[in-house]
Amino acid sequence: MTEPTPLAPPRRAALAPAAPSHLSADMVARARQLIELYPEPRSALIPLCHLAQEQDGWLTPEAMVDIAGLVGVTPTEVLGTASFYDMLHTEPVGKYVVAVCTNIACLLGGAAELLEHAEDSLGIGAGGTTPDGTVTLEEAECLADCDRAPCVQVNHRYVGAQTPESFDRLVGELRSGARDADIPPHGTLIRVRRANGLAVDAAEVARERAAAADERAAREAATAPADGGGA
Amino acid sequence: MAITDPPKIVTARIGHDDSHTLGRYLATGGYDGLRKALTMTPEAVAAEVDAASLLGRGGAGFPAGRKWSMLRKAPVTYLVVNGDESEPATFKDHLLVERDPHQLVEGVVIAAYALQVSQVFIFLRGEFALGLERVQAALNDAYAHGAVGRDIFGSGFSVDVVVHPGAGAYICGEETALLESLEGKRGFPRIKPPFFPAAIGLYGDPTVVNNVETMSNLPWILLNGGAAFAALGGGRSTGTRLFALAGHVNNPGVYELEMVTTTFNDLINAPVLGGGIPHGRGLKAFIPGGVSAPWFGPDQIDLPLGQDEVAEAGSMLGSGSVVVMDDHTCAVRAAWRITKFFSRESCGQCTPCREGSGWLERIMERIERGQGREEDLDLLLDACDNIAPGLTWPPQQTTICVLGPSIPSSISSAITMFRDEFLVHIKEGGCPYE
Numbered sequence: 001m002t003e004p005t006p007l008a009p010p011r012r013a014a015l016a017p018a019a020p021s022h023l024s025a026d027m028v029a030r031a032r033q034l035i036e037l038y039p040e041p042r043s044a045l046i047p048l049c050h051l052a053q054e055q056d057g058w059l060t061p062e063a064m065v066d067i068a069g070l071v072g073v074t075p076t077e078v079l080g081t082a083s084f085y086d087m088l089h090t091e092p093v094g095k096y097v098v099a100v101c102t103n104i105a106c107l108l109g110g111a112a113e114l115l116e117h118a119e120d121s122l123g124i125g126a127g128g129t130t131p132d133g134t135v136t137l138e139e140a141e142c143l144a145d146c147d148r149a150p151c152v153q154v155n156h157r158y159v160g161a162q163t164p165e166s167f168d169r170l171v172g173e174l175r176s177g178a179r180d181a182d183i184p185p186h187g188t189l190i191r192v193r194r195a196n197g198l199a200v201d202a203a204e205v206a207r208e209r210a211a212a213a214d215e216r217a218a219r220e221a222a223t224a225p226a227d228g229g230g231a
Numbered sequence: 232m233a234i235t236d237p238p239k240i241v242t243a244r245i246g247h248d249d250s251h252t253l254g255r256y257l258a259t260g261g262y263d264g265l266r267k268a269l270t271m272t273p274e275a276v277a278a279e280v281d282a283a284s285l286l287g288r289g290g291a292g293f294p295a296g297r298k299w300s301m302l303r304k305a306p307v308t309y310l311v312v313n314g315d316e317s318e319p320a321t322f323k324d325h326l327l328v329e330r331d332p333h334q335l336v337e338g339v340v341i342a343a344y345a346l347q348v349s350q351v352f353i354f355l356r357g358e359f360a361l362g363l364e365r366v367q368a369a370l371n372d373a374y375a376h377g378a379v380g381r382d383i384f385g386s387g388f389s390v391d392v393v394v395h396p397g398a399g400a401y402i403c404g405e406e407t408a409l410l411e412s413l414e415g416k417r418g419f420p421r422i423k424p425p426f427f428p429a430a431i432g433l434y435g436d437p438t439v440v441n442n443v444e445t446m447s448n449l450p451w452i453l454l455n456g457g458a459a460f461a462a463l464g465g466g467r468s469t470g471t472r473l474f475a476l477a478g479h480v481n482n483p484g485v486y487e488l489e490m491v492t493t494t495f496n497d498l499i500n501a502p503v504l505g506g507g508i509p510h511g512r513g514l515k516a517f518i519p520g521g522v523s524a525p526w527f528g529p530d531q532i533d534l535p536l537g538q539d540e541v542a543e544a545g546s547m548l549g550s551g552s553v554v555v556m557d558d559h560t561c562a563v564r565a566a567w568r569i570t571k572f573f574s575r576e577s578c579g580q581c582t583p584c585r586e587g588s589g590w591l592e593r594i595m596e597r598i599e600r601g602q603g604r605e606e607d608l609d610l611l612l613d614a615c616d617n618i619a620p621g622l623t624w625p626p627q628q629t630t631i632c633v634l635g636p637s638i639p640s641s642i643s644s645a646i647t648m649f650r651d652e653f654l655v656h657i658k659e660g661g662c663p664y665e
Contacts, residue, residue, distance in 0.1 A: 038393070039434060042415035045415030050357070085397075102568065104320055105554055108554070108556060142319035143358055144324070158361070189357065189363065189396060192365075194367060195374065
C-alpha cells in the first residue's frame, strides 16, 4: 500500500514565516530597527506598512506577506489592520495623492467648488487616478490646516489654501517635477531617521515591566474574593 | 484687556522662523523647566501640575494632575502622547508639533519623570508628515543634548521616547482606540470599564495618555510654578488655552488666550484676533468646541471661553476649535457635511453609530438635494434619539465610545435653530442658498 499524497504541506511549515523576499535589504534593515523600538513586534505593523509604501508607492500583497513575517502575524492580519486606515493603500495609487479636504471649515471656504474643479480639470472623480498614473484625487476629512481653507495636501505635505487657478498650477508643477524637492513620491512619509537606538536598554524595560506585573498580580490576589464566588 | 495681556505659555517662540530648532529653543529658556524638575522629587513635580489645575487639552478636559494621581498609587509603565488631532476644525497641535517640537519633548520628559516611566510613545496622526519629521529631528537633537535618553542631564533618570506615525483614522484620537492602533491593530475603541487606561492600557499595562498641548504646558508650569498658571483664567479653567478659529472670519488661526476672561465675541471679532466676519455679513451660528459640540447662536457670543461656562450653556469647549458660520451659510449643508464625516469615520463596532450615521447622512443629503419630505425632520430626530436617547447634553451613551453620541449634535442643533430652513429645502425642492 502506497503512502497517500499529502494534500497540503504540514501545518507547522505553512505557519513558519518565510524570510522577507519582496522588501529590499535596506527596507528590511530599517524594519528591524523599528521593531526594536517597541516592547511587542506587532506595534511596528503600521510603521512597517508606511515603509512598504515608501518602497512601492502602495501596500502590495507581497509586502504584506513580508511584514507579517517580520512582526509575527499572518498576512491576513496585516491586511485586516491596514484596510482600517485611510493612508494605507491596498490598491495602486498615483505618484501624487492629492487630498482636498471638504470638511466643515474648508466647506465654508469653498472646498466643494474646489473639489468639483479638481475633478473636471483632472478628468477623474474623487478616488480615481489619472491614466498617466501621476495623480490620485481624494476627498479628505479634516487635515488640521483650517486657517488655510480650502486645505490641500499632496502626499501628506501641506500646500496651502488653493483656488481653482492655483490648483491647476500646482498639478502642472507636480507633472513637470518642479515640486520634487519638497514633495517626495507617494509613500515616503518621514524622511528624518531616528539617530539613536533604544536609549534605555530593552532588558531593563522588560525587568521593570515584569516587576510592575508582579506587583499588580500581588495586588489583585490580595483583593480577590476568598472563594470562586458561590454558584 | 485679557486679549493681549496674558503670558504666551505655549506659543512664545512661534513667531520665529527657526522656532523648531534646538538653537532657538535653548536661547529662549529651553529645557530649563526640565532641569528644574530633575532637582525636585517626582512627587513634587506632580504636585506642581496639580497646583496648576491643568485641564487636559485634548477635548474631554479631564484634569491632568488627577489622571496622574490615579497612577501614582501603582507604577506606571507607559506614557503615551495623543497627537492624533483629527477633530474637524482643530489645528492647534498641528502648530505645536511643527513649530515648537522641543517644547513638546521637554514636556514629555517632565511628565515621564513625574510618573517615573522609562518608555514614552508620541502618537502623531500620519498626515502630519512635516510634524513627524520635526518631532523626530527634535528628539535626535535632544538625545545629543542629553535631554532625552540615558541619565538625563546627569540626574540618573532615563527615558526613551519613540515617535509613532498613525495611518489616518479619526477614531484613533479616542485614547483606547489609539492604544489599540499603537499595538498594531485596527483602531477599535475598547469596551469600558475600565474607563481609563490607567488600569489597563498599552499591552494591558498601566498607561497615561495625555494630549500634545497638555504636555507643551509643562515646561512653563515647572519654571513659573503651578500657582502662577492657576492664577490665570478662572474657576476650573486655569491658564491659557489654544483656540483654533476657522470658518467665516477675517483672520482664521490659532490664538493663545486666557481662559474665562476672554469671550467668544473677543475671539471672533477683536481686530487683533478673528477680526470679524468678512464682507460685512452677520453671524448665523458658531460651533464652540469641535464638530461634536452643539452649536451656539449670536445670542451666546458673549459667553466666556471657559470649560464649565460653555458646558452650563449646553455645549462644550471640547478641542478648542471654533467654527464661524456667516448668515449666507446653509445650515442643512453644514450639518450634512458634519454627519457625513461621522459616517465615514465610525469604526463600525456599535450598531447605533455605524447604522445611525449612515441613515442620518442619507436623509440629510436628500433634504439638501431637494428630495426631502416633511416627515424627515421627525425621522432625523428619532434616529438621533436612538443614538443618544433623550438628546440631552452631555449625551446618553449607547455605544462603546463617545463618537456615536456626538453624531446628533449638529443635526439637532440645526433643526432646533433653523427648522424653517429645513422646511424651505423640502417645500421648494432644493437649497435656497444655491
